[in-house]
Structures are given as C-alpha cells and as structure tokens.
Amino acid sequence: EAQVTQNPRYLITVTGKKLTVTCSQNMNHEYMSWYRQDPGLGLRQIYYSMNVEVTDKGDVPEGYKVSRKEKRNFPLILESPSPNQTSLYFCASRLVGSSYNEQFFGPGTRLTVL
Amino acid sequence: DQQVKQNSPSLSVQEGRISILNCDYTNSMFDYFLWYKKYPAEGPTFLISISSIKDKNEDGRFTVFLNKSAKHLSLHIVPSQPGDSAVYFCAATVGLTSGSRLTFGEGTQLTVNP
Numbered sequence: 001e002a003q004v005t006q007n008p009r010y011l012i013t014v015t016g017k018k019l020t021v022t023c024s025q026n027m028n029h030e031y032m033s034w035y036r037q038d039p040g041l042g043l044r045q046i047y048y049s050m051n052v053e054v055t056d057k058g059d060v061p062e063g064y065k066v067s068r069k070e071k072r073n074f075p076l077i078l079e080s081p082s083p084n085q086t087s088l089y090f091c092a093s094r095l096v097g098s099s100y101n102e103q104f105f106g107p108g109t110r111l112t113v114l
Numbered sequence: 115d116q117q118v119k120q121n122s123p124s125l126s127v128q129e130g131r132i133s134i135l136n137c138d139y140t141n142s143m144f145d146y147f148l149w150y151k152k153y154p155a156e157g158p159t160f161l162i163s164i165s166s167i168k169d170k171n172e173d174g175r176f177t178v179f180l181n182k183s184a185k186h187l188s189l190h191i192v193p194s195q196p197g198d199s200a201v202y203f204c205a206a207t208v209g210l211t212s213g214s215r216l217t218f219g220e221g222t223q224l225t226v227n228p
Contacts, residue, residue: 108156
C-alpha cells in the first residue's frame with residue numbers, strides 16, 4: 001500500500017530536549033516536505049527536499065532542521081524545542097514533475113512542548 | 115501576510131443540501147488552486163483542483179468555481195452527506211514545477227447534519 005508514515009504520532013516533551021520526528025514514504029517520491037498546522041493559520045511549509053541531499057527552507061523554518069540522506073526518509077529535527085513549536089506536523093511527498101494533485105500526506109504527529 | 119484566506123472557520127448544513135465553502139487569495143501570480151479534505155487523526159487528502167485557465171471544474175458531487183477578477187474560489191458540494199463532515203483547506207500555487215510552494219488557507223470545518 002502506497003503511504004507516508006510518521007513516528008511518533010503523539011509526543012509530549014519538555015523545552016530544550018532534542019527530538020526527531022521520522023517520515024518515510026514507499027512510493028519512490030523525490031519530493032518531500034514538512035508542514036505544521038496551527039489553528040487559524042492553516043498548514044505552513046517548514047522545509048522541503050527535491051531529492052537526496054537537496055533541502056530548502058519553506059515559510060517557517062526557524063527552530064527546525066531536516067536531512068535527506070535516503071530517498072525514502074525525511075526526518076524533522078528539533079534541536080531545542082520550545083512551547084511555540086507545539087503543533088500538528090505533517091509530512092508529505094510526491095513525484096518531481098507531478099502536480100500537487102498527487103501529493104500524499106502522512107497521518108500527522110501531534111507535538112506538545114511543555 | 116495570509117495570501118490565501120478562508121474567512122469562515124465553520125459551516126453547518128443539512129444532509130442533502132448544498133455546501134458552499136469560500137476562499138479568497140491576494141497573490142495574482144497564483145495559477146493553480148486545490149482543495150484538500152481532512153478528517154480527524156488523518157492527513158489531508160486531495161479533493162479537486164482547478165487551473166487559472168478555467169472557471170469551473172466538476173468531479174461528481176464536487177464543483178470548484180474560480181473568479182479570477184475577484185480572486186475568489188468556492189467549493190460546492192451537492193448533495194451534502196454526513197461523510198463530508200471534515201476540515202476543508204483551500205490551497206494555491208504558482209506553477210506546477212517541483213519547487214513551487216503550496217500556500218494553504220486556514221481551513222473550514224464543515225459539519226453535515228443528518
């Protein structure tokens with residue numbers, strides 16, 4: 001089954017404790033991205049990657065890091081989480097050259113930073 | 115600067131009636147628009163899209179209308195069904211190249227009452 005998986009699905013942590021949210025897709029997609037969803041703001045892009053070792057900032061990259069060492073994985077790293085990073089995070093992927101009609105989203109990770 | 119706005123956070127309709135969800139945008143460079151649907155605890159899924167060269171696109175019960183001069187689009191669902199209850203996000207992009215960003219609205223919670 002074609003899918004984007006994220007782990008963990010729920011996470012409660014404390015300020016300053018480094019964490020990683022994993023994202024993996026099994027569709028051989030080159031393009032992957034991370035979004036955060038906040039009430040009244042919709043989804044905002046954090047980082048995206050067009051292929052292995054190629055990453056770029058989205059609209060709200062501050063406080064986040066990403067890496068793309070393998071095509072299928074695109075982890076989101078919070079080196080020193082803060083309460084304003086409490087949010088619902090989505091990973092997404094699609095084929096380069098395809099339209100956004102064919103963008104697949106993961107199920108989301110709800111992060112709470114105390 | 116919210117370039118895509120959905121001014122109604124929520125909408126409630128009776129089963130069988132029409133649901134109309136609205137979206138306004140400010141960036142005249144946007145030339146491709148999409149609607150995503152999101153159920154609780156799931157990622158957004160693509161619903162319907164429209165290119166700026168068209169003013170209407172229909173897919174079953176779902177029709178999207180685009181008014182470029184007013185920078186306004188709307189999603190019509192006829193007839194509405196209880197299973198349509200979800201959050202609907204409007205999104206826009208400039209071009210369909212791999213690096214193009216997808217800008218989302220805030221979302222509208224649609225509730226269809228039996």
